[in-house]
Amino acid sequence: MPTLHTVNKSPFERSALISALNHLRPGDALLMLEDGVVGARQGSAFASLFASAAKGCSVYVLGPDLAARGMGEKDLIQGAELVDYGGFVDLVTSHDRTQAWL
Amino acid sequence: MADVEAPQIDTSVKKKFMFINRKAPYGTIYALEALEVVLISAAFEQDVSLAFLDDGVYQLLKGQNTTGIGMKNFSPTYRALGDYAVKKVYVEKESLEERGLKAEDLMEINFEDEDDDFKEKPLIDIVGRSELTEIMAQQDVLLNF
Numbered sequence: 001m002p003t004l005h006t007v008n009k010s011p012f013e014r015s016a017l018i019s020a021l022n023h024l025r026p027g028d029a030l031l032m033l034e035d036g037v038v039g040a041r042q043g044s045a046f047a048s049l050f051a052s053a054a055k056g057c058s059v060y061v062l063g064p065d066l067a068a069r070g071m072g073e074k075d076l077i078q079g080a081e082l083v084d085y086g087g088f089v090d091l092v093t094s095h096d097r098t099q100a101w102l
Numbered sequence: 103m104a105d106v107e108a109p110q111i112d113t114s115v116k117k118k119f120m121f122i123n124r125k126a127p128y129g130t131i132y133a134l135e136a137l138e139v140v141l142i143s144a145a146f147e148q149d150v151s152l153a154f155l156d157d158g159v160y161q162l163l164k165g166q167n168t169t170g171i172g173m174k175n176f177s178p179t180y181r182a183l184g185d186y187a188v189k190k191v192y193v194e195k196e197s198l199e200e201r202g203l204k205a206e207d208l209m210e211i212n213f214e215d216e217d218d219d220f221k222e223k224p225l226i227d228i229v230g231r232s233e234l235t236e237i238m239a240q241q242d243v244l245l246n247f
Contacts, residue, residue: 023235099244
């Protein structure tokens with residue numbers, strides 16, 4: 001019964017990413033979008049959290065939002081996967097529920 | 103003029119809705135809006151529960167007094183949740199602890215258990231983070247506020 005978690009705010013501004021990471025179950029997916037993409041940048045203060053908290057989970061980043069902020073796949077933490085809008089829809093339909101952390 | 107048919111609402115479909123509250127009251131409209139939606143969905147006979155975590159736990163604090171800020175104190179409304187057949191109010195233990203709060207700092211919310219001679223029972227259930235995560239995974243719909 002996997003859940004798709006979405007985070008659309010920067011972890012430097014809000015606690016949504018931390019809360020999402022604290023409530024992940026193995027097999028869940030985490031999609032970072034809008035300002036949330038900055039949380040998936042490698043070398044950031046939050047990058048190290050993913051290794052333990054997102055263990056057994058897939059991490060996705062919405063490509064257009066990343067590109068708009070001057071970043072690309074090479075800037076992301078290891079294991080994060082880029083998706084486009086179609087991929088976003090696929091993630092929603094392939095999970096039992098979506099939890100949009102505000 | 104074409105006849106307009108009333109939409110057919112299938113009342114036999116019952117889903118598990120959880121409303122997740124993560125923001126303190128009064129600074130934003132989220133807490134009040136969540137409460138409104140909770141009462142509406144319960145009136146549609148859905149299986150409704152609430153979760154309070156992060157700053158959302160402040161919504162349930164006793165003794166809220168808003169006279170000085172000119173806003174309505176909506177906290178007494180939480181006590182009506184039991185009358186709306188809300189099944190459970192979960193409060194995350196770690197969120198309380200991080201904020202220096204204890205169970206006795208929260209208001210009392212009761213419901214009458216119709217399966218147990220209408221005895222008054224507490225609706226609030228303080229659960230750990232991992233237990234709450236499992237409860238969330240059993241829901242059909244998660245709505246965050």
